[in-house]
Amino acid sequence: MASIYDIKVLDKDKKETTLAEYKGKVMLIVNTATECGFTPHYEQLEDMYKKYQDQGFVVLDFPCDQFGHQAPGTEEEIAKFCSSRFGVTFPMYAKIDVNGEHETELFRYLKSQQGFKGFGEGKTADFMKDFVGKAHPDYESTPDIKWNFTKFLVGRDGTVLDRFEPTMDMAEVEKKVAAAL
Numbered sequence: 001m002a003s004i005y006d007i008k009v010l011d012k013d014k015k016e017t018t019l020a021e022y023k024g025k026v027m028l029i030v031n032t033a034t035e036c037g038f039t040p041h042y043e044q045l046e047d048m049y050k051k052y053q054d055q056g057f058v059v060l061d062f063p064c065d066q067f068g069h070q071a072p073g074t075e076e077e078i079a080k081f082c083s084s085r086f087g088v089t090f091p092m093y094a095k096i097d098v099n100g101e102h103e104t105e106l107f108r109y110l111k112s113q114q115g116f117k118g119f120g121e122g123k124t125a126d127f128m129k130d131f132v133g134k135a136h137p138d139y140e141s142t143p144d145i146k147w148n149f150t151k152f153l154v155g156r157d158g159t160v161l162d163r164f165e166p167t168m169d170m171a172e173v174e175k176k177v178a179a180a181l
Contacts, residue, residue, distance in 0.1 A: 004158045007106045009062075010094035012075045019106075024156050025056045026180045028173075029110065031098045032061050033070035033148035034081050041149045042086035044170040048177060049090045055181045056156065059090035062106075064098050067148050071095060098145040107145065110152045113160035115143035125167045155180055 005020045019027070030045065049059045063078050065071040071078065075094055082088035098107040118140070119125040119132075132139050132146050139146060149166035153176055161180055164173050 004106075004109060004154060004160070007109060009104065009106055010096075012079060012092045012094055014075070014094050019060070022058055022060075023158070025058050026052075026156055026177065027058055027060055027152075027154040028177060029060045029106070029152045029154060030062065031064040031096070031107070031145060031148060031150055033064060033067065034078055035070040035072065036067070036148040038147070038149040038166045041166070041170065042082055042088055046086055046088050046090065048170075048174055052177060052181060057177060057181060061088070061090060061092040062098075062104075063092070063095040064145075064148065065095060066097055066099060066145075070148060098150075110160055110163075111143040111145065114152060114163035116140065116146065116165070117163060119146075119165050119167045122167070128165070128167050153177060153180060 005018055005023055008016050008018055011017050028045070028048070032042070033039065045059045049057065061082070063071045063075070073081070075092070078095070079092050082092065096104045096107065098104070116139070119128045128147065147166050151164040151173060152160055153162040153164070155161045162176055
């Protein structure tokens with residue numbers, strides 16, 4: 001594969017496209033869900049997008065229903081929820097799988113570049129360690145996406161710079177985004 005920009009994805013209307021239009025921009029690629037405890041991240045992601053978009057930053061939203069069936073509905077219903085509830089204006093793509101037999105090429109690539117680094121510390125991190133660990137005792141040894149709102153930071157040159165689990169403080173995510181700009 002030549003680069004991340006060549007990977008085929010489906011836009012929210014399920015038309016095939018690539019990420020080529022984002023060459024030269026800093027991207028934050030996120031698997032999202034509308035009925036998740038981390039759904040308030042939408043608001044923080046939108047704030048970050050508005051704050052930095054003029055500097056060449058974009059958030060790319062890939063809804064995923066693989067974790068607790070927390071992204072029900074069609075792409076149209078998801079987009080309407082996100083815009084009405086959180087004022088989301090950043091690009092949304094078609095619903096995808098991020099793990100398993102039907103995982104998208106994009107997330108397979110992202111995971112190959114930045115594996116799982118842990119949930120961090122704190123009450124939410126401890127909850128996620130216990131929750132994910134019960135279903136997948138070996139979760140720490142795989143690059144799989146563990147839950148909704150895992151984020152990948154991609155530099156202007158297409159290099160996958162970092163991976164943030166949903167438990168990562170969004171202020172820390174923003175610091176890394178700002179540094180990449």
